[in-house]
Amino acid sequence: MANLDFNLLLQATSAGGPSALSATTPLAPAAGPQAAIAPAKYASPRGDLGTYVYEVRFVDGEAVHTVLIDSAQSSRNRMEIALVQAIDDGNAVLGRLPRIRVTYERDGLVESYTDLELPHRAFDAHVRAGTVDGKPVTQHAAYRAARDSSPANAWDLLNLSPCSLALGSWDASRKARQGRWPSVVTGEIIGVLTDQGGATERSTPKKGGARVDPIGMSAQLDGATLEALAVQQEDELSAATFKKVVDGARKLKAGEKASASALGFGGIPPTLSQLGAVSCRAVTRTQVVSFASLRQIRFGKGPEGDAALRAVLAALALNGLTRSNAELYIRANCHLVEAGPTRMVIDQRGGSFEELEPSSIEQADALLDAAISHAAHVAGLDWHGQCFDVAGNPAVLAGAADETPED
Amino acid sequence: MAFAIVATFPFGTYRGHTGQGEVDLFPSQARLHAALLAAAGSGTRAETAGQSTLRPCPADTAALEWIEENPSDGMVMPTRAQSRTDATAYRNLGLLKPKRTGIKQIGKQDLAGVALGGSVCWVWETDPPPDVRQSLEALCPDVPYLGQADSPVRLRVERAALPRLSHRRNPGARLGSRRPGSLDLAVPRRGRTAALSQLHDLEASAKVPTVSADASKTDERELTPAVCSSSLGIERFQSVDAQPAEGPWEWCWVVPFEASARITREQAVAFSVAFRKTLISHFDGDAPSLLTGRYAEGVAKPSNRLAIQIVSASACTAEPIPTRQAFVVAVPRSADPADVAVIGEALMAAETIRALGRAVRLSVDADRSALVDAAAFWRPPEDGLYRTWSVLPAVVETRAQGHNWSLADAVTLSIGLVWKDQLDQDHWSTARGSERYRLVLAAARAAGVRVLSVHSLPVSQVERFVHKTPEGLAPLPYQASVELGELEGAGTAFAAIGQSRHLGGGLLVPNDVPEDVAESWRLGS
Numbered sequence: 027m028a029n030l031d032f033n034l035l036l037q038a039t040s041a042g043g044p045s046a047l048s049a050t051t052p053l054a055p056a057a058g059p060q061a062a063i064a065p066a067k068y069a070s071p072r073g074d075l076g077t078y079v080y081e082v083r084f085v086d087g088e089a090v091h092t093v094l095i096d097s098a099q100s101s102r103n104r105m106e107i108a109l110v111q112a113i114d115d116g117n118a119v120l121g122r123l124p125r126i127r128v129t130y131e132r133d134g135l136v137e138s139y140t141d142l143e144l145p146h147r148a149f150d151a152h153v154r155a156g157t158v159d160g161k162p163v164t165q166h167a168a169y170r171a172a173r174d175s176s177p178a179n180a181w182d183l184l185n186l187s188p189c190s191l192a193l194g195s196w197d198a199s200r201k202a203r204q205g206r207w208p209s210v211v212t213g214e215i216i217g218v219l220t221d222q223g224g225a226t227e228r229s230t231p232k233k234g235g236a237r238v239d240p241i242g243m244s245a246q247l248d249g250a251t252l253e254a255l256a257v258q259q260e261d262e263l264s265a266a267t268f269k270k271v272v273d274g275a276r277k278l279k280a281g282e283k284a285s286a287s288a289l290g291f292g293g294i295p296p297t298l299s300q301l302g303a304v305s306c307r308a309v310t311r312t313q314v315v316s317f318a319s320l321r322q323i324r325f326g327k328g329p330e331g332d333a334a335l336r337a338v339l340a341a342l343a344l345n346g347l348t349r350s351n352a353e354l355y356i357r358a359n360c361h362l363v364e365a366g367p368t369r370m371v372i373d374q375r376g377g378s379f380e381e382l383e384p385s386s387i388e389q390a391d392a393l394l395d396a397a398i399s400h401a402a403h404v405a406g407l408d409w410h411g412q413c414f415d416v417a418g419n420p421a422v423l424a425g426a427a428d429e430t431p432e433d
Numbered sequence: 434m435a436f437a438i439v440a441t442f443p444f445g446t447y448r449g450h451t452g453q454g455e456v457d458l459f460p461s462q463a464r465l466h467a468a469l470l471a472a473a474g475s476g477t478r479a480e481t482a483g484q485s486t487l488r489p490c491p492a493d494t495a496a497l498e499w500i501e502e503n504p505s506d507g508m509v510m511p512t513r514a515q516s517r518t519d520a521t522a523y524r525n526l527g528l529l530k531p532k533r534t535g536i537k538q539i540g541k542q543d544l545a546g547v548a549l550g551g552s553v554c555w556v557w558e559t560d561p562p563p564d565v566r567q568s569l570e571a572l573c574p575d576v577p578y579l580g581q582a583d584s585p586v587r588l589r590v591e592r593a594a595l596p597r598l599s600h601r602r603n604p605g606a607r608l609g610s611r612r613p614g615s616l617d618l619a620v621p622r623r624g625r626t627a628a629l630s631q632l633h634d635l636e637a638s639a640k641v642p643t644v645s646a647d648a649s650k651t652d653e654r655e656l657t658p659a660v661c662s663s664s665l666g667i668e669r670f671q672s673v674d675a676q677p678a679e680g681p682w683e684w685c686w687v688v689p690f691e692a693s694a695r696i697t698r699e700q701a702v703a704f705s706v707a708f709r710k711t712l713i714s715h716f717d718g719d720a721p722s723l724l725t726g727r728y729a730e731g732v733a734k735p736s737n738r739l740a741i742q743i744v745s746a747s748a749c750t751a752e753p754i755p756t757r758q759a760f761v762v763a764v765p766r767s768a769d770p771a772d773v774a775v776i777g778e779a780l781m782a783a784e785t786i787r788a789l790g791r792a793v794r795l796s797v798d799a800d801r802s803a804l805v806d807a808a809a810f811w812r813p814p815e816d817g818l819y820r821t822w823s824v825l826p827a828v829v830e831t832r833a834q835g836h837n838w839s840l841a842d843a844v845t846l847s848i849g850l851v852w853k854d855q856l857d858q859d860h861w862s863t864a865r866g867s868e869r870y871r872l873v874l875a876a877a878r879a880a881g882v883r884v885l886s887v888h889s890l891p892v893s894q895v896e897r898f899v900h901k902t903p904e905g906l907a908p909l910p911y912q913a914s915v916e917l918g919e920l921e922g923a924g925t926a927f928a929a930i931g932q933s934r935h936l937g938g939g940l941l942v943p944n945d946v947p948e949d950v951a952e953s954w955r956l957g958s
Contacts (some may be wrong), residue, residue, distance in 0.1 A: 030929075039476070040477075041477035042477075042571075042574075043574075043576070044574065044588075045574045045575075045576075045587045045588065045589075046443065046577075046585060048443045068518075068520035068521055069520070069521040070519055070520060070521065077518070077519065077520050078520070079518050079520045080518065081446070081512075081518070081546070082444065082514035082515075082548050083445055083548045084445055084512065084514070084548055084549065084550040084551075085445075087550060089512070089514050089548070089550070098583040123681055151649065151653070154649040161648075162648060162649065162799040163646050164644065164647040164648050164649060165648075169660075170644075171645070173639055173647070174485075176485045177487065178485045178486055178487045179485060185633040191556055194582065198655040198657075199653040199656060200656070201642045201646050201647075201656070202636070202639040202641070203636075203642065204642065204656070204658070205640055206658075207579070208577065208582035209582060209583075210577075212582070212583050212585060214444065239949060240795065250650055263907060272857065292893050312443065312444055314443045314444070314585045316577040316578070316585050317475075318472070318574060318575050318577035319577035319578075319582075320474040321476050321477050321575055322472070322476055322575075322577065323475075324469075325485075329477070358683070370746065373574075373587055375574055376591050377439075377591065378588065378868060391444060392745055402453070419649075
């Protein structure tokens with residue numbers, strides 16, 4: 027079985043290359059087949075409890091009920107986190123990646139976010155609202171050039187925010203000439219449900235939570251004591267919670283008492299009030315890297331140069347995929363292990379397929395390194411970890427601070 | 434030699450949305466054409482048309498125009514399963530007045546899709562010209578996705594080993610020829626390639642926004658791209674293996690009666706209830722559930738029960754009615770033959786029906802024991818006429834479905850519930866409540882049920898149209914005109930819909946219109 031080497035990658039990003047590479051991996055609950063796992067939870071307009079995404083899928087020709095454990099968007103976010111961590115750890119190859127970095131200062135502390143973390147990548151509002159050298163980002167020549175990129179020539183965006191090209195981005199609020207870049211990589215994890223009496227939200231098991239207070243299950247305190255405790259804990263409470271407790275305490279008349287549960291005292295009896303975990307008889311992760319998507323992008327460097335630059339993006343996507351696959355942490359109560367080898371196939375024109383050996387992280391790094399070097403040689407790519415530094419807009423920070431989870 | 438474009442979805446799902454934001458159930462040829470054009474216009478075969486624009490090469494344009502002129506002769510549509518979810522993913526939206534409202538979040542329900550049991554194929558029975566074929570062979574692998582970007586596809590041309598067609602295009606299809614399993618799918622018409630290219634050129638050549646227009650604002654909205662709906666048509670692809678649908682009722686007795694005056698539409702429910710009481714009284718407290726509608730706890734209730742309706746001699750029944758009016762007692766499909774036999778005996782014994790201070794005498798001359806085929810109850814439409822249905826005397830809505838529930842939804846749901854056993858139930862058999870109603874509604878629409886008109890009746894005495902009123906709900910009587918699509922392709926079956934369908938309400942009566950008129954209702958005509 028062959029490895030995905032650079033020559034194959036270059037062929038895939040050139041005219042006449044294959045459509046896509048797909049990787050399928052069987053997974054299983056880490057605790058064994060009897061263990062239930064927590065799927066991705068979504069909001070539901072029908073209630074606060076939320077919901078899971080149930081679907082019918084055909085597996086080996088049989089219609090089965092499945093649940094979405096990890097979505098395409100979430101899968102790409104995992105790739106981005108893996109890339110960020112590698113850069114932070116000083117990875118020499120990924121350290122060459124150009125990126126946009128937005129910095130905020132909050133309470134004397136500096137917070138930075140790159141286009142690998144911001145949801146809309148290069149076109150994220152945090153970037154567009156910021157400034158460079160005191161001037162709005164939207165006036166900066168390099169940013170304007172990247173924003174004006176089109177499929178006919180995406181060179182400027184490639185050198186400012188390659189992740190926006192590899193993982194997708196849409197300049198959705200721009201008046202005209204919006205950049206619309208579909209992701210070249212997508213993936214998901216689905217679980218085939220065991221028989222749970224029908225796969226609907228009605229049959230989703232519930233889970234409960236409880237808090238035991240060894241001193242007493244109900245802490246009823248007078249107003250003065252409540253207020254004193256709240257003042258004592260003010261730094262740990264949100265402004266809204268603090269105000270609510272203090273205002274409530276001051277309204278109490280002499281002899282009246284109120285619950286101190288908001289301050290963490292007293293117990294909470296167990297109730298089944300949250301979506302529980304589900305049991306799956308098979309879990310599958312599927313990922314697709316689309317070379318057809320990449321071939322829709324040019325960089326003004328001619329067929330050879332354009333193919334070389336597409337190969338860089340393909341290698342970047344594969345690198346993120348390989349790194350995120352190496353870490354199987356999905357979320358709490360969703361611990362998975364690989365139950366078999368990854369099957370990776372690339373299609374050849376005419377309906378035939380070639381099976382490939384999945385890459386290790388080291389091989390993925392080597393592939394990206396080769397791609398960058400080749401593109402530097404034939405297309406003049408100059409990646410050396412350049413960061414487009416943006417000062418975050420303080421007004422945005424103030425607005426974000428208005429909304430806290432306790433509210 | 435036959436020629437096919439084969440679409441294989443690596444995730445086994447097709448995810449697309451129609452212009453109204455609803456889940457697209459089938460990747461249409463129009464969508465295939467648009468995807469091929471996108472690949473031709475920006476892929477490796479595209480030509481440079483200016484400093485920052487590309488356009489399809491002439492060979493690819495010719496191939497796309499060939500598709501406009503030559504819709505595929507058939508399709509292979511694999512086994513499908515539609516999943517619906519109201520799961521909502523929220524995301525931050527720009528900078529919508531952060532100081533006043535915090536970061537604005539919007540919800541998006543784009544997780545639903547259609548699971549496919551195999552590849553989708555568009556089949557042409559004769560090869561296209563060699564240059565067209567070569568262009569399509571080169572273009573197909575450059576199409577990254579059909580539908581949403583998260584719906585990746587592998588597209589290829591196949592000339593040998595083509596699978597058997599599941600659907601064949603019917604070039605002469607008209608409204609009345611809809612059969613079970615028919616798919617009415619969008620196809621590109623002459624000029625579609627040019628129209629889409631023109632729209633793309635317009636967007637690509639738009640002036641780059643000025644610096645001030647590009648400035649970050651505190652009230653930003655997502656601007657969606659324009660949609661091109663010109664030069665689109667609809668082609669009907671009929672299922673190769675379709676069998677005629679079975680109606681909800683299998684047999685019926687036609688019982689003419691004599692009365693001093695006609696039983697009016699407003700009196701039909703009362704007389705039908707009285708007829709049922711007469712039949713029940715024959716059993717001395719042991720009437721079958723098929724007749725009473727009462728089932729023991731734990732026993733699954735069938736979709737339909739014995740229905741009693743009143744029809745006039747002037748109606749276009751297949752067999753003439755010898756008196757001015759007759760009762761029709763219809764037996765639902767799969768009824769226990771033993772129950773049917775004893776109800777038949779009760780029917781033979783009945784003589785007079787009393788209601789509203791009047792009495793009608795059932796005819797003794799007719800052979801009441803003869804069972805008529807309910808599937809051939811009405812005469813077929815005459816040549817040149819297309820059959821729609823009017824609901825008489827009225828349907829009564831007795832459900833509370835919230836502010837998004839229209840009367841058109843109510844009538845479609847009522848039809849779906851009556852034909853429940855004939856609809857694909859895989860996805861909603863376990864659903865309950867309003868979720869189940871929504872899924873039945875979607876299944877009925879997918880089967881071609883259309884509401885042509887509907888209006889509520891301004892009556893105060895709703896009890897004329899309803900025999901039982903749910904507690905806390907005000908029944909709403911309405912009349913409607915509907916198409917039954919593939920549920921009743923022959924247009925001859927006895928059926929009634931709605932809460933009082935078993936007792937004098939909601940009878941579907943043929944209402945024929947010239948085919949040309951009906952044809953003008955079709956999309957794309």
